[in-house]
Amino acid sequence: MARFGILGSKGRMGQAIELALADVGEDFAGGAGRGDDVTVLAKASDLLIDFSSPEALEANLDAAMAAGVPILIGTTGLEERHHWLIDQAAQEIPVLQTGNTSLGVTLLAHLVREAAARLGEDWDIEIVESHHRMKVDAPSGTALLLGEAAAKGRAVSLADASVRGRDGITGKREAGTIGFAALRGGTVAGDHTVHFLGDNERLALSHMAENRSIFAKGAVRGGQWLLGKAPGRYTMPEVLGL
Template sequence: MRKIAVFGVSGRMGQMLVREIDAASGASLSAAVERAGHDWIGQDLGRMMGGAARDLVVTDDIDAALAASDVIIDFTAPAATVALARRAADAGVAHVIGTTGFDDDDLAALAEIGTRGHIVRAGNMSLGVNLLVTLARQVAAALGEEFDVEIVEAHHRHKVDAPSGTALMLGEAVAQGRGVNLSDVADRGRDGITGARREGAIGFHAIRGGDFIGEHDVIFAGPGERVTLRHVASDRALFARGAVRAAMWLEGRAPGEYSMLDVLGLGKS
């Protein structure tokens, strides 16, 4: 059995991960972890999730959770994730990262940790979104810069980062297709007298409200025609299923920082 620990277990995604691990063949939940001082610490996980007791107590003991696990799944916060990645790599425990909102320093730290650890990191764990990333790269490579690119995403009112990790994945794919660096061409929202659109820019726009699970459009607007690639998530459980799939896939892999494209056989690794 693949022993999997969930960090941030009290959140919506954490609880979905628990259910998906329970349902997965060949997987078992090895630890349920929350931050120090959280109300769930010391309580039975099953009871806290509104069900029957399951003889697993929520803990804030990271070392004990790592010692009990083959792999951890983490949808928490950037600083916590980077610190946890170091400890997981030192302990020889694989790490699936669904956290978003990393800055450049965080990403550089994770890349360094990936030289000795086993990481799958993705802004989105769904099959459909990762297929969309592949298509966005291909369309961007096929269409010239006379096609302006705008990426529009919508999420629920509680999401704390913008653009979404998925929108940035799509922007990176478009930039790769065009052979440019996203940081050089990204245009994140517009306000006031902005002047004409910058040639070659990749625009980002974030909608926040209600209970959107996640919607992403990549718009290629050319002279006389438009091409729109679109993905709509209707069930958050698909992200948890993807994360568990990644946790199972990491078994026996060489050290590295992988993506969901690798897990799904769409990448180069």
Template sequence: MRLVVVGAAGRMGRMLVKAVHEAPGCVLAAAVERPGSAMLGQDAGLLAGLPANKVTVTDDAASAFAAADAVLDFTTPDSTVAFAALAAQAGIAHIVGTTGLEPRHLAALEAAASRTAIIRSGNMSLGVNLLAALVRKVSATLGTDWDIEIVEMHHRMKVDAPSGTAVLLGEAAAQGRAVDLAEKRVAVRDGHTGAREPGTIGFATLRGGTVVGDHKVVFASMGERLELSHIAEDRSLFAQGAVKAALWSKGRAPGLYSMADVLGLDAL
């Protein structure tokens, strides 16, 4: 399967290039960076710490997409929207691991998904998506007298908060209760906040050091507490999940899919 990596010179981009290199049945068709990048013209393999692969970094995404089967995208929200339009035009699958997406970005992805398959997830790992399925099940089982809090910690350089994974877990909790996360979400507490409003889903964000990603969902009731957690120790698992999603996308009808679809977790 011919895969394109966008943002190929970044930290996740290089891991994606390596994951494609290591995955049976996959080949790196192109590596794309933004116009003006100092990495244009460099060998994508060498940038990823691999032997030279003769795939030079380019800023011509349209041409790269035209000769590929799918694109792996862990860039920025605005870039992802632009790549979604190009992927839909080329008729190739778009694997989106970009976080920090706002409603306008999600609407653009939904529009593009009417023309091609898009697999989007705030986290591509098996563990996190299994955790989300469990959170959805527990949330549906427990009553609203159980408070739900989501705590996440990432490295000091992360620019969006709460993390895409935390939002993914919040969405799972909301789905379990058949409510809209946007209406129940409490992302910030500061000062005299008053008592906790029943039925809300709270988020707490921690940043520091080199933490890859820690997430915990707390269900708290009167006299007891249930905690479900996931610890990511290596970013390569996100890249490997994205490649798995790309392979799954082959031959899929246009539509917006999730990693739960890829991993067959909807039955949980």
């Protein structure tokens, strides 16, 4: 039994992870929210799971490094600077960072990469995601994860290929681009569809989340896998052996 500390424990995901830990018999070492001392929790834990906020990431990484414990980061809305911080921390401790901890989404990203690699640029790629009205970032971390998978399949940079927020007279679609559309409303836990649109045929790869428990279960499984690993930066596909 390992001691799991949860960063962002008062949020929806933090509470769901606490329940998931109980389901699999792992020990909940405690939680930390805004203003709490993360260092104390890190020292009392064998592993940290972070679903807090981008603003808290640096302090959370510092606490994990000081305590010498692995950290799984599921926080979305991360920017280039945050990924640089993660790379630095991964030189000292095991770090698993992902835009989505669902095992189903992890497999979906693998399929998207394979499809993008094999279908070629004459198939247009559009990613549509739906989330609850309270979500504050767009596109979602999962949509970006799927976009990265598509871009890797085509051996291009997502930063160069992505198109977001079409409005007004946009002109015709540029070949090779990857489009994003975000819907917000109600209590949708998270729906994602990657559309591959060719001439006279279409392929859609989708994942629908019915509640947050799937993300919590995936986070716990990812954390269990991360325990005992050497310092480095890891991903959810490695958890599934992809």
